Amino acid sequence: MKTPAGRECPYFYGDYFRGRNVEECRLLKAAGQTWTRDLCATCPVPEIRMANACEFMKLRAKVGHPLSAAFMRRVQVQAFCEKTQRAVDEPHIGCGECHELPFKFEIKS
Numbered sequence: 680m681k682t683p684a685g686r687e688c689p690y691f692y693g694d695y696f697r698g699r700n701v702e703e704c705r706l707l708k709a710a711g712q713t714w715t716r717d718l719c720a721t722c723p724v725p726e727i728r729m730a731n732a733c734e735f736m737k738l739r740a741k742v743g744h745p746l747s748a749a750f751m752r753r754v755q756v757q758a759f760c761e762k763t764q765r766a767v768d769e770p771h772i773g774c775g776e777c778h779e780l781p782f783k784f785e786i787k788s
Contacts, residue, residue, distance in 0.1 A: 682719040689728055691719070706740045707754070715752075718742065722754040723770075730771040733778060735762040738770070 682691045683702070690706035704714040706724060724738065736758050743755045758767035760774040767774050 682722075682725070683716045684719040684722075686719070686725040687729075688719070688722070688725045690724060704740075706738060707742065710740055712740070712742045714742075718752060718754050723756055724754065727756065727758070727770045731773045733760075733773050735760050735777050736767060736770065736773060737761060 680688065680691050680693055682688045688704075690704055692701075692703050692705055694701040702716065704718070704722075707714045707718075724740065727738065737760075739757045739759065740754050742752050745751065745753055756770060758770035759765075760767050760777060763774050763776050765774065
């Protein structure tokens with residue numbers, strides 16, 4: 680579903696049927712965090728899901744304050760691979776074992 684920022688996110692839920700106006704982030708709700716509409720503008724989850732659709736990668740999110748701007752709230756994401764049972768350093772790429780990287784081209788002279 681499209682977020683208030685206009686990007687597709689599998690964790691955003693909006694119910695607008697017959698005048699209802701219910702919106703929530705189910706990823707933050709599962710973590711017990713408070714969601715507001717402005718968090719969708721800087722959230723990295725839509726890009727992560729677009730770049731990596733691994734079924735074994737699970738995301739955990741929390742709302743935090745970056746060091747550079749203490750008054751701004753941002754979504755911080757941690758990824759975990761359930762197949763290899765380890766933390767994923769770069770969620771856009773994945774752990775590297777669930778889906779092998781593409782082969783390398785060999786140049787023959």
